[in-house]
Amino acid sequence: MSRNPSATCALFAAGRSAGRRALVLALALAVSAALAGCKSEQPAAEAPQPVRVMAVLAGQDVRATSYVGVVRARYESDLGFRVAGKITERLVNVGDAVAAGQVLARLDVTDLQLAREANEAELAAARSNLDQATAAEARAKDLLARGHVSQAVYDQRRAALDEAKGRFDRAERNLTISRNQADYASLKADAAGIVTQLPVEVGQVVAAGQLVVRVARDGEREAVVAIPETRIAEIRNASSEVELWASSARRYPARLREIAPQADAATRTYQARFSIVDADAAVALGMTATVFAHASQSVQSVRVPASAVINDGRGPAVWVIDGNGQRVVRRPVTVRNFGQNEVTLSAGLSSGERIVTLGVHVLDEGRPVRIVEQRQPVKLAAERGNSPQ
Numbered sequence: 402m403s404r405n406p407s408a409t410c411a412l413f414a415a416g417r418s419a420g421r422r423a424l425v426l427a428l429a430l431a432v433s434a435a436l437a438g439c440k441s442e443q444p445a446a447e448a449p450q451p452v453r454v455m456a457v458l459a460g461q462d463v464r465a466t467s468y469v470g471v472v473r474a475r476y477e478s479d480l481g482f483r484v485a486g487k488i489t490e491r492l493v494n495v496g497d498a499v500a501a502g503q504v505l506a507r508l509d510v511t512d513l514q515l516a517r518e519a520n521e522a523e524l525a526a527a528r529s530n531l532d533q534a535t536a537a538e539a540r541a542k543d544l545l546a547r548g549h550v551s552q553a554v555y556d557q558r559r560a561a562l563d564e565a566k567g568r569f570d571r572a573e574r575n576l577t578i579s580r581n582q583a584d585y586a587s588l589k590a591d592a593a594g595i596v597t598q599l600p601v602e603v604g605q606v607v608a609a610g611q612l613v614v615r616v617a618r619d620g621e622r623e624a625v626v627a628i629p630e631t632r633i634a635e636i637r638n639a640s641s642e643v644e645l646w647a648s649s650a651r652r653y654p655a656r657l658r659e660i661a662p663q664a665d666a667a668t669r670t671y672q673a674r675f676s677i678v679d680a681d682a683a684v685a686l687g688m689t690a691t692v693f694a695h696a697s698q699s700v701q702s703v704r705v706p707a708s709a710v711i712n713d714g715r716g717p718a719v720w721v722i723d724g725n726g727q728r729v730v731r732r733p734v735t736v737r738n739f740g741q742n743e744v745t746l747s748a749g750l751s752s753g754e755r756i757v758t759l760g761v762h763v764l765d766e767g768r769p770v771r772i773v774e775q776r777q778p779v780k781l782a783a784e785r786g787n788s789p790q
Contacts, residue, residue: 450771451770452722453757454757455709455756457755458752459751467693468626470625471689472677473687474595474622477616478616480591480613481609481611484513485608486509487509488506488509488606491602493596495597495598496596497595497596498593498595499595501590501591502589505590505613507587510586513583524569524572528569530569531568531569534558537562541554591616592619594618599613621677623658625675626672628672629670629671630670632694633671636673639696641675643693645689654679656675657673660672660673703752705758706758707744708759711761721757722754722770734746734750
């Protein structure tokens with residue numbers, strides 16, 4: 402085989418040139434792929450979050466708390482017989498109106514009449530004995546004056562007379578007691594009112610003093626409510642009103658009459674009684690009533706929907722729209738009280754600021770927002786209140 406050095410060199414040069422072109426082409430493809438990959442990873446522009454906002458309105462709010470209770474009479478009498486016996490008549494029912502002196506129930510008077518008759522007989526015997534002792538003392542006194550009997554004999558007659566007088570007085574008083582006991586067999590109302598409780602029936606044997614009839618007296622009506630210990634000082638200085646659940650169209654002025662000196666063992670609340678001023682026939686016993694207690698001083702407050710307040714573990718806050726209307730800012734607030742659908746704030750917001758009222762739990766402070774609806778501000782209603790729980 403013949404070797405040609407010139408041909409060999411030409412072939413080698415041609416191979417090197419082809420390899421260089423292939424390398425350049427591979428590098429160009431790699432760079433193009435890398436540039437294409439970088440372009441596809443660029444994030445798209447974020448869409449604004451749609452929000453519903455409301456402009457807040459601050460104002461002076463009179464603090465008002467409410468407490469639910471019942472209407473009761475100021476004076477309630479628990480009536481019972483002053484003697485024991487068996488009930489033979491019950492002349493009233495629950496809800497009946499009674500007058501002062503009206504008979505409510507009666508006992509069997511058989512034994513009481515027998516006792517009275519026995520005391521009448523005892524009084525007659527004591528009177529006869531007294532007459533005899535009086536005559537004997539008079540004779541002894543006359544004989545003593547004429548010297549026919551001794552002083553000792555007269556003293557005996559005088560002592561017998563004194564004993565007869567004592568026996569007569571005792572018999573007379575026993576007869577009075579037995580007559581009174583016979584009268585006690587009829588239970589009478591001591592004042593006009595309404596029967597609210599009647600826990601006995603005809604034929605039942607009752608003890609002396611046992612509750613037979615409870616009468617709520619006519620006159621002043623009260624609302625009885627339970628007050629938590631944290632509100633005791635506040636309730637003493639507050640002005641109060643009473644509203645009936647049966648008729649919310651009218652409120653009656655009320656006056657705090659008393660607060661129990663000791664808390665209830667079960668609820669740890671203090672019973673308070675509010676006198677209802679100018680109570681009319683619409684204020685019936687047993688009705689459910691709400692006592693509104695208005696604080697003596699007003700405070701600057703803002704009322705917002707309950708859906709606007711968020712608490713993610715860092716305390717209550719709201720989302721406030723910034724100045725350009727494109728972002729939201731988390732703003733801590735101070736809650737004064739919670740209502741059914743609204744929350745009253747005592748600090749954190751000013752009049753005119755706009756807050757988000759819907760979807761507050763999904764907002765991101767870093768994303769833009771788009772206002773889709775604007776609610777009217779919630780006005781303060783100082784005359785309404787909520788009972789603290």
